Amino acid sequence: MLKLKCPYCKVKYEQSKCTIEVVGFQLRGLDCLRCPECGDEIFTSEQMEVVEHKAREAGVWGTKIGLERTISRSGRRPVISVPTEYEKLGFKVGTKVRVYVEGDKLVLKRSTT
Numbered sequence: 001m002l003k004l005k006c007p008y009c010k011v012k013y014e015q016s017k018c019t020i021e022v023v024g025f026q027l028r029g030l031d032c033l034r035c036p037e038c039g040d041e042i043f044t045s046e047q048m049e050v051v052e053h054k055a056r057e058a059g060v061w062g063t064k065i066g067l068e069r070t071i072s073r074s075g076r077r078p079v080i081s082v083p084t085e086y087e088k089l090g091f092k093v094g095t096k097v098r099v100y101v102e103g104d105k106l107v108l109k110r111s112t113t
Contacts, residue, residue: 004042006035013042020051025060025089027051060089082108 004013013033018041020027030051034041043051055061071078082091091097096111 004033006038006040008040009035009037011035011037013040016041018043022051022055022058022060025055025058027054027058030054080106 014036016032016034017029018032031047032041032043069080071080098109098111100107
């Protein structure tokens with residue numbers, strides 16, 4: 001096993017189980033490395049291969065999810081259509097979401113309230 005140190009705490013990472021979110025879909029119980037001080041989590045290349053495999057099995061990895069959309073207009077408001085593939089991720093008609101800008105990205109996140 002690699003003896004990597006957390007860049008923030010300078011403490012060795014320890015083997016742990018993590019949850020990762022891939023396009024709004026949570027993959028739980030994955031092997032990862034976690035800093036015992038600050039909780040920073042990283043994945044080795046081998047661990048990321050497992051993450052990718054599980055995400056593909058769940059149908060949330062690959063070209064279907066990253067579809068390009070054009071902003072249109074409905075009345076006076078700009079709108080973006082959401083692909084039907086996102087319904088299996090829980091983004092169905094009536095789902096409350098938060099929309100915000102993060103750098104040059106428009107982020108759509110399931111609302112927690």
